[in-house]
Amino acid sequence: MNILPGVGCGELRYRLSLIMLVLLVPALSQAGTLTLDDLLARLAPPDGEFRSDYLRTRESGLLDEAVTVEGRIEYRSPRHLREMRVHANEPQTLIIDDDTVRIERADDSRSFPLARAPELQALMRLLEAVATADANALQEHFFVQVSGSEEAWRLALESRMLVHGSGGGRDGKPVVLRVSGERGRVREIVMEAPGRGSVTIELTGNGR
Amino acid sequence: MRRRHLCLAWLAGVAVCLAVVLPARITTDMAAFLPKGATPEQELLVNQLRQGPASRLLIAVVGDAQHPVSAGALERLRANIDDTGLFHLVASHPDPTLLAAREDLFRYRYLLSDRWSPHDFEAPALRAHFEQVVERLRRADPSVDEDLLARDPGGEFEYLLHRWLGAQATGDHAHGWRLNDGRAVLLLMADAAAYDLDRQEAAIGAVREQAGALDSPLAIEVAGAPAIAVGTRDRIRMEAVRVSLLAFLAAVLVLIAALRTPRAVLLALVPVLSGLLAGAAAVRLGFGELHGITLAFGATLLGVTLDYPLHHLWRSRTGDGPGAARAIRRPLLVAALSTAFGFAALAIAGFPGLQQLALMSLTGIVTAAVVASWVLPALAIRPVRPFAAYVEESRPFVAGWLPPAIAGLLMVVGAGVLASGQLRMATDLGALSPVPAELAQRDGALRRALGLPEPRHLVRIVADTREAVLHNTETVAGTLEALEDVGVIARHDPVTRLLPSVRTQQARAQALPDAATLAAAVEQAVRDLPLRAGAFEAFVADVDASRELEPLQPEMLPDGMVRQRISERLKRREGDWVSLVYLGDVADPVALESALPGYARLVDLQAETGALMTRYQWQAMLHFALGAVAIAAILWFGTGSLRRTLMILMIAGGGVGGALILLAATGTALSVFHVVALLLVVGLSIDYGVFARPGDRVAAGSVTLCAVSSALAFSILATAEIPLLRAIGVTVACGTIIAWALALLFAGTQRASATGSLR
Numbered sequence: 028m029n030i031l032p033g034v035g036c037g038e039l040r041y042r043l044s045l046i047m048l049v050l051l052v053p054a055l056s057q058a059g060t061l062t063l064d065d066l067l068a069r070l071a072p073p074d075g076e077f078r079s080d081y082l083r084t085r086e087s088g089l090l091d092e093a094v095t096v097e098g099r100i101e102y103r104s105p106r107h108l109r110e111m112r113v114h115a116n117e118p119q120t121l122i123i124d125d126d127t128v129r130i131e132r133a134d135d136s137r138s139f140p141l142a143r144a145p146e147l148q149a150l151m152r153l154l155e156a157v158a159t160a161d162a163n164a165l166q167e168h169f170f171v172q173v174s175g176s177e178e179a180w181r182l183a184l185e186s187r188m189l190v191h192g193s194g195g196g197r198d199g200k201p202v203v204l205r206v207s208g209e210r211g212r213v214r215e216i217v218m219e220a221p222g223r224g225s226v227t228i229e230l231t232g233n234g235r
Numbered sequence: 236m237r238r239r240h241l242c243l244a245w246l247a248g249v250a251v252c253l254a255v256v257l258p259a260r261i262t263t264d265m266a267a268f269l270p271k272g273a274t275p276e277q278e279l280l281v282n283q284l285r286q287g288p289a290s291r292l293l294i295a296v297v298g299d300a301q302h303p304v305s306a307g308a309l310e311r312l313r314a315n316i317d318d319t320g321l322f323h324l325v326a327s328h329p330d331p332t333l334l335a336a337r338e339d340l341f342r343y344r345y346l347l348s349d350r351w352s353p354h355d356f357e358a359p360a361l362r363a364h365f366e367q368v369v370e371r372l373r374r375a376d377p378s379v380d381e382d383l384l385a386r387d388p389g390g391e392f393e394y395l396l397h398r399w400l401g402a403q404a405t406g407d408h409a410h411g412w413r414l415n416d417g418r419a420v421l422l423l424m425a426d427a428a429a430y431d432l433d434r435q436e437a438a439i440g441a442v443r444e445q446a447g448a449l450d451s452p453l454a455i456e457v458a459g460a461p462a463i464a465v466g467t468r469d470r471i472r473m474e475a476v477r478v479s480l481l482a483f484l485a486a487v488l489v490l491i492a493a494l495r496t497p498r499a500v501l502l503a504l505v506p507v508l509s510g511l512l513a514g515a516a517a518v519r520l521g522f523g524e525l526h527g528i529t530l531a532f533g534a535t536l537l538g539v540t541l542d543y544p545l546h547h548l549w550r551s552r553t554g555d556g557p558g559a560a561r562a563i564r565r566p567l568l569v570a571a572l573s574t575a576f577g578f579a580a581l582a583i584a585g586f587p588g589l590q591q592l593a594l595m596s597l598t599g600i601v602t603a604a605v606v607a608s609w610v611l612p613a614l615a616i617r618p619v620r621p622f623a624a625y626v627e628e629s630r631p632f633v634a635g636w637l638p639p640a641i642a643g644l645l646m647v648v649g650a651g652v653l654a655s656g657q658l659r660m661a662t663d664l665g666a667l668s669p670v671p672a673e674l675a676q677r678d679g680a681l682r683r684a685l686g687l688p689e690p691r692h693l694v695r696i697v698a699d700t701r702e703a704v705l706h707n708t709e710t711v712a713g714t715l716e717a718l719e720d721v722g723v724i725a726r727h728d729p730v731t732r733l734l735p736s737v738r739t740q741q742a743r744a745q746a747l748p749d750a751a752t753l754a755a756a757v758e759q760a761v762r763d764l765p766l767r768a769g770a771f772e773a774f775v776a777d778v779d780a781s782r783e784l785e786p787l788q789p790e791m792l793p794d795g796m797v798r799q800r801i802s803e804r805l806k807r808r809e810g811d812w813v814s815l816v817y818l819g820d821v822a823d824p825v826a827l828e829s830a831l832p833g834y835a836r837l838v839d840l841q842a843e844t845g846a847l848m849t850r851y852q853w854q855a856m857l858h859f860a861l862g863a864v865a866i867a868a869i870l871w872f873g874t875g876s877l878r879r880t881l882m883i884l885m886i887a888g889g890g891v892g893g894a895l896i897l898l899a900a901t902g903t904a905l906s907v908f909h910v911v912a913l914l915l916v917v918g919l920s921i922d923y924g925v926f927a928r929p930g931d932r933v934a935a936g937s938v939t940l941c942a943v944s945s946a947l948a949f950s951i952l953a954t955a956e957i958p959l960l961r962a963i964g965v966t967v968a969c970g971t972i973i974a975w976a977l978a979l980l981f982a983g984t985q986r987a988s989a990t991g992s993l994r
């Protein structure tokens with residue numbers, strides 16, 4: 028039975044398939060779109076803790092080459108971070124506990140308030156939100172944008188609080204975090220803070 | 236006819252006084268009751284006592300020793316307080332990013348810093364700095380600001396911050412300010428002038444509110460100069476109200492006990508309240524304002540002037556109103572005048588606030604006496620019946636020699652106590668300050684715990700222009716630096732560390748290299764270092780810009796901690812400029828003094844305290860002597876009898892001696908206010924001496940009641956928190972009771988005379 032005069036049977040099937048595809052694609056893409064809650068639910072570790080080895084690359088506005096170091100990061104909710112790395116043959120441990128940062132080296136150790144290092148503060152907020160799957164907390168501190176699919180997702184965070192330079196300059200800029208990963212695993216975190224260059228942390232090894 | 240005229244005149248007077256007093260504001264400014272310094276050094280001391288209007292810093296102590304507050308909770312509190320918008324500055328630790336003047340100071344860093352020389356801008360020195368920069372960048376310290384490093388590779392700004400805010404500011408151990416007992420501290424500065432106590436109070440209230448509004452409320456204590464000012468204001472107000480009410484109540488109770496009928500009580504209140512009203516009006520007219528302390532003191536007048544209507548009302552029991560009035564008029568006026576003279580001693584030079592008290596008392600007493608003598612008889616148409624009968628005759632019941640002996644003994648022992656030094660002279664300046672002791676002590680304890688020492692030694696430099704005084708300060712600072720190196724002084728803090736003289740700033744600007752020279756040096760120093768091209772372009776540009784900067788003046792800085800610190804050390808005084816250099820411990824004041832140039836003076840605040848106290852005490856004693864002579868003269872003239880005058884003087888002397896002995900026994904340190912109060916005792920004792928006559932039980936009763944009401948009123952004053960009021964209250968209460976006892980004893984030595992006259 029020929030419904031449309033002037034169109035052959037094969038052609039008709041082809042056109043129908045096209046129409047079906049056109050109708051289905053939105054539904055398909057809808058099925059692949061990730062929401063923030065979904066993402067956080069996937070990422071959240073069972074006991075609020077995660078650990079991983081990493082490769083850390085820092086790009087500085089002044090140094091002509093990026094500096095890359097290896098290290099290990101451990102996070103425990105709430106708000107406890109431990110990072111161990113080796114800089115120029117010197118082991119260094121960074122511990123963040125609630126609102127204080129402590130850096131321990133062989134020859135000296137210092138501590139200062141977390142507010143002094145805005146990129147670390149942003150990182151801690153991100154990690155805490157991930158550890159507790161708390162989307163609201165994340166949105167309280169950042170402008171959030173989720174993109175990509177479950178297979179390859181991206182999370183772009185721009186801090187609501189602006190950072191001013193410690194010397195001069197009135198205009199403040201936000202801290203920007205770009206997180207990317209696949210399924211339930213974070214692959215890479217890029218941190219950009221005004222006056223502190225950009226740091227890329229590539230998570231390798233076990234853990235989320 | 237005359238009666239009506241008198242009443243009308245009195246009513247008119249009351250109306251005028253009300254018109255003057257009612258619109259008056261009640262002020263609580265501490266300054267009126269602080270002594271004026273005689274020398275500039277003492278003036279400085281008094282300013283320290285006032286804690287300077289320039290000091291707007293509030294200190295909030297958070298948490299308690301058992302439960303130290305966590306850094307997170309403190310930060311949340313800090314942020315909440317900041318959000319109220321009432322504060323310029325809310326800091327939990329010395330954070331340079333909170334400095335309002337940060338940008339200006341950064342821009343001016345090369346003109347303000349004293350540690351660089353032209354060598355530091357040549358290639359070898361730059362190389363060393365750059366190598367350190369690379370090192371810090373490589374270490375990837377989270378607290379490193381790359382922009383700052385790039386623009387200030389020599390670390391000039393960090394050096395300046397270190398000098399201004401101490402080692403804590405530059406990030407090494409910036410945990411925040413903590414007291415020895417672990418409590419955390421917030422430093423705040425309200426967005427309000429130091430004198431604007433209403434806004435300061437609102438700000439302090441907001442701080443307490445925020446501390447209580449947290450999920451787990453924090454204990455908080457707010458101290459600092461504005462808090463003291465607000466606290467003192469509240470106390471003064473409360474005291475004024477409390478003392479006045481209690482004194483009034485006491486007066487009414489005494490009157491009720493004495494007179495029994497409401498009409499009599501009301502009549503008795505007429506001269507008393509008239510006196511109070513007239514006193515307040517006089518102060519308002521004479522000083523333009525009415526101080527809270529004056530009002531509180533004025534309430535004691537209620538107790539003192541109660542005598543006059545009582546005497547009159549009791550005398551008029553026979554129904555012969557005008558006759559009684561005439562009979563009593565003279566002794567009443569003599570007593571009132573001598574009492575008024577006693578109160579006039581309060582007008583000691585250099586204490587403007589006390590002069591207010593003197594004027595109020597003088598006017599009040601004289602008015603009360605006049606109204607009691609003339610208006611009261613006009614008002615009292617029907618006689619009043621007292622409850623005690625008049626006894627015509629009585630036998631003497633006390634041996635003739637006893638009262639003079641007792642009085643003599645009291646006087647001698649009292650004088651001995653004074654001369655031998657058993658009675659301490661108050662050397663603590665707190666005895667002079669109207670600030671309640673508790674507030675001053677707490678503030679002192681907090682400052683010590685925070686490591687803010689009480690300033691003792693400082694160098695005072697005077698010149699006629701600001702530039703000249705800054706230049707002189709720089710010269711002196713050089714000398715002090717050398718002395719610090721050899722240990723003569725522990726440290727020094729000149730204003731030029733924050734604000735160099737124009738000359739110095741210009742010299743530094745000229746010593747900076749120009750852009751081309753510096754750029755060449757930078758290029759050479761940067762060679763082979765792993766830095767991007769143009770990494771230090773901003774640095775070169777900044778240095779070049781610094782050469783053209785207008786020298787920094789304090790007016791160019793925004794309101795904040797830096798501006799305040801400058802104004803604490805650089806002041807204008809009557810056309811001159813004064814710079815104060817605070818010193819740490821001074822090991823050898825003599826060496827220091829001799830090393831200073833002529834325009835600089837070493838001031839020892841502790842020594843000045845002693846000098847000021849001694850000066851006022853001597854002055855008070857002089858007033859006492861003069862006042863006593865004047866009173867004696869009035870008495871002799873009034874009574875016409877030397878014997879009687881001497882007797883009355885012995886009563887007064889006994890009262891004074893007894894008061895001195897009691898003060899010594901309780902270990903009270905004698906301040907200038909105590910001395911002034913002694914003349915008050917003399918004045919009141921006169922009253923008892925004049926009226927306590929032998930055999931006159933009615934008079935004895937009225938004298939007793941007067942003594943009771945006076946003692947009651949001054950005892951109420953003795954419970955005040957304000958040191959000045961307390962001193963006067965204690966002394967007078969003791970003195971009057973002893974004088975009363977003596978007066979009755981003296982009266983008991985003589986045979987009654989039937990005429991009941993004074994002679």
